[in-house]
Every structure is written in structure tokens, then in C-alpha cells.
Amino acid sequence: MNPVEVQNLTVAYQKKPVLKNVSFTVPEGKLIGIIGPNGAGKSTLIKAVLGMIPKATGEVRVYDKLYRAKDRVVGYVPQRGSVDWDFPTNALDVVLMGRYGHIGWFKRPGKKDKELALNCLEKVGMQEYATRQISQLSGGQQQRVFLARALAQDAKIYFMDEPFVGVDAATERAIIELLNELKQQGKTVLVVHHDLQTVKDYFDHVILLNISVIAEGPTEDTFTLKNLHQTYGGTLAFLEKGDILVGQK
Numbered sequence: 309m310n311p312v313e314v315q316n317l318t319v320a321y322q323k324k325p326v327l328k329n330v331s332f333t334v335p336e337g338k339l340i341g342i343i344g345p346n347g348a349g350k351s352t353l354i355k356a357v358l359g360m361i362p363k364a365t366g367e368v369r370v371y372d373k374l375y376r377a378k379d380r381v382v383g384y385v386p387q388r389g390s391v392d393w394d395f396p397t398n399a400l401d402v403v404l405m406g407r408y409g410h411i412g413w414f415k416r417p418g419k420k421d422k423e424l425a426l427n428c429l430e431k432v433g434m435q436e437y438a439t440r441q442i443s444q445l446s447g448g449q450q451q452r453v454f455l456a457r458a459l460a461q462d463a464k465i466y467f468m469d470e471p472f473v474g475v476d477a478a479t480e481r482a483i484i485e486l487l488n489e490l491k492q493q494g495k496t497v498l499v500v501h502h503d504l505q506t507v508k509d510y511f512d513h514v515i516l517l518n519i520s521v522i523a524e525g526p527t528e529d530t531f532t533l534k535n536l537h538q539t540y541g542g543t544l545a546f547l548e549k550g551d552i553l554v555g556q557k
């Protein structure tokens with residue numbers, strides 16, 4: 309059974325399609341990169357899959373069943389920029405929100421939930437910031453708190469929207485270690501990612517997206533120059549040592 313199967317997904321904003329007939333199947337227990345230029349529809353894809361925005365057409369199946377948020381099998385780490393960080397709450401409470409599906413919205417989190425949430429903060433190196441207001445955390449620390457919240461959800465599948473943006477090298481390493489840990493636990497993790505240099509190191513499988521799926525499959529076979537050219541068009545450029553750049557000539 310595949311963790312995620314998307315069939316013929318089309319999404320439009322104000323009648324303008326931004327995703328057209330997107331179909332793909334995701335293998336279990338892998339790290340999967342969702343790669344494509346700005347405006348390719350990567351965030352839209354995640355939001356549509358999770359039912360946060362309406363689909364014009366298409367179907368999303370999770371473990372062979374039509375996706376329902378209440379089944380709690382999917383965790384989500386939104387783009388940091390899309391979150392209101394001035395909301396008056398501390399790091400521990402943000403992580404505890406990840407437990408609400410388990411606790412039930414009208415019950416208060418118990419000692420066990422708090423311990424688990426603290427444990428998740430510890431895993432991302434943020435335990436000492438548990439009582440700090442989230443507005444008073446740095447960008448990288450906020451990102452770690454969001455990852456801790458996803459861990460607290462204890463989902464089987466995770467969607468993460470650009471978790472590496474604006475973090476330093478140490479935090480990036482900590483995040484990728486965490487992703488590998490999730491993979492070792494058999495979880496499936498889909499990550500929107502922009503840095504083409506690290507794609508081969510980080511991901512087992514890639515989905516190359518530009519409004520439609522240009523190619524998808526194991527990274528080795530799929531992350532090819534030909535497919536990248538097709539995905540990024542004229543915005544791709546290469547440095548002498550083989551680095552791939554986007555948005556420069």
C-alpha cells in the first residue's frame with residue numbers, strides 16, 4: 309500500500325490553474341523532495357493534498373483511503389513565513405498543539421503529553437526554550453519548534469514546506485538528521501526543497517514540479533540535467549565546478 313497517491317489533481321486560484329493534472333505515487337519509508345521553481349505550485353500541492361484549499365479536480369488517497377484530516381496520519385510543517393509568530397504562546401504550547409489530535413480539543417494536556425512535548429523539544433535541541441514566547445525566538449529556533457510539534461503529532465507521513473529556509477548550517481544538519489531518524493522509524497517524509505546542490509544527498513525520491521509533474525521517481529534516475537532543464541527552463545545556470553544555480557545566467 310502506498311502512503312500517498314495523488315490522481316489528476318488540478319487547483320485554480322481565481323479560475324487560473326496553478327496545478328494541472330498532477331498525479332504521483334509516493335513510496336513508503338522514504339525521504340521525498342518536492343522540487344521546482346518559484347511559483348511552480350509546491351506549497352499549493354501540499355495544501356491541496358491536506359485539504360486546506362479546494363481542488364478543482366482530483367483525488368488524494370492515503371494508505372489507499374480517501375484522505376481525511378481527522379485520521380491524523382499526516383503531519384504538516386508549514387512555511388515559516390506563513391505563520392503568525394506574534395501569537396502570544398510559548399514554545400512548549402506550540403509543541404503541545406501537535407498532541408491535540410491525540411488528546412481531544414476540549415481536554416487539557418496531561419503530564420504525559422507535557423513530558424512527550426518536552427522530549428520532542430529536546431530532540432531538536434530546544435528544551436531550554438520551552439517557556440520562551442515564540443515571538444522571541446530566532447528564525448532557526450522557530451523552525452525547530454515547528455519540527456518538534458510535528459514529532460509530537462506522531463504521524464506516519466509528514467509534509468514539510470521548506471524547513472531549511474533561513475536556518476544556519478548546524479540547524480540544517482540537525483533537521484536532516486531528524487528526517488533520517490523519521491525515515492528509520494518507517495515514516496514517509498515529503499519536503500519542499502530549493503537547494504539543488506543537496507537534493508542527491510538528502511532525498512531518496514524526487515517529484516519535479518512545474519504546474520504539472522515533469523518527472524518523479526528515485527533521485528538517481530530522475531534528478532537529471534535533462535529533467536532539471538525541463539522543470540526550470542531558462543532559469544538554470546551552472547558554475548564551473550558543476551554547481552547548479554537557479555535564477556541566474
Ligand SMILES: Nc1ncnc2c1ncn2[C@@H]1O[C@H](COP(=O)(O)OP(=O)(O)OP(=O)(O)O)[C@@H](O)[C@H]1O
Nearest residue numbers: 321322326344345346347348349350351352353500
Ligand atoms: N492565495 C492565492 N491566491 C492567488 N494566487 C495564489 C495564491 N497562493 C498562491 N498563488 C499563486 O499560485 C502559484 C503557485 O504558488 P505556490 O506558493 O504554490 O508556489 P511554490 O512552488 O510553493 O513557490 P515558492 O517556491 O516561491 O514558494 C503562484 O503563481 C502564486 O502566485
